[in-house]
Amino acid sequence: xxxxxxxxxxxxxxxxxxxxxxxxxxxxxxxxxxxxxxxxxxxxxxxxxxxxxxxxxxxxxxxxxxxxxxxxxxxxxxxxxxxxxxxxxxxxxxxxxxxxxxxxxxxxxxxxxxxxxxxxxxxxxxxxxxxxxxxxxxxxxxxxxxxxxxxxxxxxxxxxxxxxxxxxxxxxxxxxxxxxxxxxxxxxxxxxxxxxxxxxxxxxxxxxxxxxxxxxxxxxxxxxxxxxxxxxxxxxxxxxxxxxxxxxx
Amino acid sequence: xxxxxxxxxxxxxxxxxxxxxxxxxxxxxxxxxxxxxxxxxxxxxxxxxxxxxxxxxxxxxxxxxxxxxxxxxxxxxxxxxxxxxxxxxxxxxxxxxxxxxxxxxxxxxxxxxxxxxxxxxxxxxxxxxxxxxxxxxxxxxxxxxxxxxxxxxxxxxxxxxxxxxxxxxxxxxxxxxxxxxxxxxxxxxxxxxxxxxxxxxxxxxxxxxxxxxxxxxxxxxxxxxxxxxxxxxxxxxxxxxxxxxxxxxxxxxxxxxxxxxxxxxxxxxxxxxxxxxxxxxxxxxxxxxxxxxxxxxxxxxxxxxx
Numbered sequence: 143x144x145x146x147x148x149x150x151x152x153x154x155x156x157x158x159x160x161x162x163x164x165x166x167x168x169x170x171x172x173x174x175x176x177x178x179x180x181x182x183x184x185x186x187x188x189x190x191x192x193x194x195x196x197x198x199x200x201x202x203x204x205x206x207x208x209x210x211x212x213x214x215x216x217x218x219x220x221x222x223x224x225x226x227x228x229x230x231x232x233x234x235x236x237x238x239x240x241x242x243x244x245x246x247x248x249x250x251x252x253x254x255x256x257x258x259x260x261x262x263x264x265x266x267x268x269x270x271x272x273x274x275x276x277x278x279x280x281x282x283x284x285x286x287x288x289x290x291x292x293x294x295x296x297x298x299x300x301x302x303x304x305x306x307x308x309x310x311x312x313x314x315x316x317x318x319x320x321x322x323x324x325x326x327x328x329x330x331x332x333x334x335x336x337x338x339x340x341x342x343x344x345x346x347x348x349x350x351x352x353x354x355x356x357x358x359x360x361x362x363x364x365x366x367x368x369x370x371x372x373x374x375x376x377x378x379x380x381x382x383x384x385x386x387x388x389x390x391x
Numbered sequence: 392x393x394x395x396x397x398x399x400x401x402x403x404x405x406x407x408x409x410x411x412x413x414x415x416x417x418x419x420x421x422x423x424x425x426x427x428x429x430x431x432x433x434x435x436x437x438x439x440x441x442x443x444x445x446x447x448x449x450x451x452x453x454x455x456x457x458x459x460x461x462x463x464x465x466x467x468x469x470x471x472x473x474x475x476x477x478x479x480x481x482x483x484x485x486x487x488x489x490x491x492x493x494x495x496x497x498x499x500x501x502x503x504x505x506x507x508x509x510x511x512x513x514x515x516x517x518x519x520x521x522x523x524x525x526x527x528x529x530x531x532x533x534x535x536x537x538x539x540x541x542x543x544x545x546x547x548x549x550x551x552x553x554x555x556x557x558x559x560x561x562x563x564x565x566x567x568x569x570x571x572x573x574x575x576x577x578x579x580x581x582x583x584x585x586x587x588x589x590x591x592x593x594x595x596x597x598x599x600x601x602x603x604x605x606x607x608x609x610x611x612x613x614x615x616x617x618x619x620x621x622x623x624x625x626x627x628x629x630x631x632x633x634x635x636x637x638x639x640x641x642x643x644x645x646x647x648x649x650x651x652x653x654x655x656x657x658x659x660x661x662x663x664x665x666x667x668x669x670x671x672x673x674x675x676x677x678x679x680x681x682x683x684x685x686x687x688x689x690x691x692x693x694x695x696x697x
Contacts, residue, residue: 286615320612326571327616352608357569 148187155191161370163195166202167377192221196242197297198374204301205381210245218246234294237307241298272306280310288314289321289337296336296375299343301382311340312349319352326358331366335375338362342379346386355383401643402695408650408659409688410463412681413453415657416446417466420473422674431486436496442678443474444496447503449685450474452591454507458692471507478504481511488517495530495540498522502543515547522549534561535580538587546590559588559599567601570609575625578613582628589635592690596637606636614645621663623652627683634690641695649684659684 192199199218203210210218222243227236272280283291288310298307311318318337325334338358341351359380366372423439423446433440453459453467478484481501488497498518501511521527522544532540541553559565563577564584573581585606588597598606614629626649633639653659660667661680667673 285611316608320608323571323609323612324615327573327612328619353571354569358571361571 151187152190152194155187156194157370159188159191159195160198160374163198163201164370164374164377167205167374167381186224189217189221189224192217193225193239193242195297195371196221196238197245197300197303198378200245201300201374201378204303205385207302215246218242222246232294234291237295238297241303241305245303277306280306283317285314285317285320286324288317289324289333292318292340293321293325293333293336296339299339299378299382301343301346301385308343308347312344312347315341315344315349315351318344322353322358326361329365331362332369332372332375334358335362335366335372335379339375339379339382342382342386346382355379359383401641401646402692404643404646404650405641405688405691405695406459408646408653409685409692410459411653411657412659412684412688413449413459413463413466413470413657415659416449416678416681416685417470418657419674419678420446420470422678423474423477425477425483429483431483431490433487439477440496440500442675443477444500444503445679445682447471447474447500447507448591449682449689451503451507452686452689455593456689456693458689468507471504471509475504475509481509481514485511485514485517488514488521492521493526493530495527495532495536495543498543498547499539502546505547518544518547519549522552528552533580534558534563534565535584535587538562538584542587542590555588555597556599559584559602564602564605565599567605570605570612573609573613575617575622578617578625579628582625582632585632585635591686592631592635592694595635595694598636603637606632607638610636611640611642614642618645618648621652622661623649623659623663624661624680624683627659627680627687631683631687631690634687634694639691639694641691646691653684657681 196218199214200210203214222239225239227239231239280288292307292311295307298305299311318340322334322337322341325331325337338353338355341353342355342359345351345355359376362372362376366376423442425439429439447470450467450471453464454471457464459467475481478500481504484497484501487494497514498521501514501518504511522540528537528540530537530540538553538555538558541551541555541558544553545551562580562584564581585598585602586592588602589595590597610629610633614626614633617625617629626645630642630645630649633641649659652663654667658667658673658677659680661677665676667677
């Protein structure tokens with residue numbers, strides 16, 4: 143299979159899984175889990191999709207303040223075992239996987255056996271955090287660089303999850319607002335949706351984005367295209383905003 | 392992470408871009424010559440008349456802000472005097488204003504010559520009368536052009552009766568709209584609202600605080616977007632807007648990219664698509680970008696300190 147065909151396969155698997163998580167998130171009556179026993183991912187593309195969405199699989203449970211169903215837990219465990227940490231992983235992939243691992247470990251007896259540090263940074267204010275070098279590098283980012291990085295880390299924008307990136311989102315709402323406006327002007331709606339998701343998280347934690355988020359969300363729902371992953375980002379952003387306004391979550 | 396290569400100071404980039412654009416305008420000014428039988432009716436006002444006014448704007452700001460070297464100052468004076476001669480020492484403006492009392496373009500053109508010391512007393516008397524008329528002040532221009540009339544009125548020393556807050560509120564920028572809805576045409580409306588509110592960078596405090604804060608947040612985004620698609624004319628105008636802010640950013644990367652688009656002879660293409668080869672249309676297609684680059688460099692240098 144060519145690289146292009148592989149990428150298309152992965153992208154399709156991500157869209158399918160995002161659609162399933164979205165279905166659970168939207169229909170409050172639908173039973174969890176997102177990854178059902180019947181269609182548990184078996185092939186590599188499906189496992190890769192589980193890894194890529196990672197923390198997003200927790201979204202329905204986190205909004206309901208319920209534990210993650212066991213089938214989802216097992217699917218995530220399998221994905222992290224199939225894709226152990228690799229020196230070539232991007233910083234963003236590392237943080238995403240560590241956050242997944244930390245979420246998996248949370249609230250379980252002894253955690254789930256995955257090849258990632260269970261007390262990894264990025265979730266629940268865990269013991270780990272960004273080291274000084276990483277903080278210095280982050281502080282020097284332009285608004286464009288910060289927006290690119292945070293767009294790739296959008297699955298970390300979830301309720302109840304805290305760590306360096308969630309705190310940076312709150313500190314740098316102007317940079318992320320600029321990034322979202324830039325993406326909207328360039329009609330790059332997937333990136334805009336990811337940044338708006340971060341801004342909604344920051345708003346839910348008391349920060350004041352420079353954009354009127356409900357208006358931007360409306361616009362993205364109408365113009366953003368039919369992608370399930372973008373729809374998932376927008377739905378999570380909407381739920382975060384609804385929580386901000388005191389609505390039931 | 393941005394890779395910080397050794398780069399010339401941004402002031403050097405501004406100076407080089409601005410003076411080369413000025414030199415190019417001055418060397419090619421002969422393209423803007425009226426036919427011998429031209430009357431004040433001006434069948435095609437955009438062909439020579441409007442560009443002459445824009446040349447005069449750029450030259451008058453160089454003379455007002457004095458950011459370049461002495462030779463460039465002389466070039467600006469030459470350019471201004473050339474345009475004034477073409478307008479027959481202001482007689483053409485006077486005749487046009489007499490012929491069309493409702494039109495405001497004679498005032499909007501005259502102001503640049505007035506700024507640089509030229510006077511036409513009969514025209515000045517007409518304008519003192521006309522700007523006292525509600526009809527003239529309230530001519531149904533787009534809102535930012537009404538501000539052009541108001542600014543020109545105050546610059547030529549006539550009692551300015553404009554309600555500036557109301558005029559500002561009537562513009563797109565005055566409403567500080569959703570910044571991501573910005574488009575190319577709106578961007579030009581925004582730049583001109585800022586130019587007139589601040590008299591081309593002379594009065595940064597002319598920007599109301601909410602407009603100032605809005606621009607400080609969103610101008611970098613708009614500049615980034617139009618840099619990416621090589622809309623050099625608009626980029627130059629946006630850099631001029633930056634120079635009109637109370638705290639300009641003087642983004643070195645944006646200035647460097649604009650400078651990199653400039654040809655050896657000083658021509659600055661208006662965008663990355665329009666050809667620059669055909670000598671017959673070369674000047675007309677690109678003169679406005681040179682005007683914008685001269686004014687942006689002038690304002691930016693005069694506001695960035697030594």
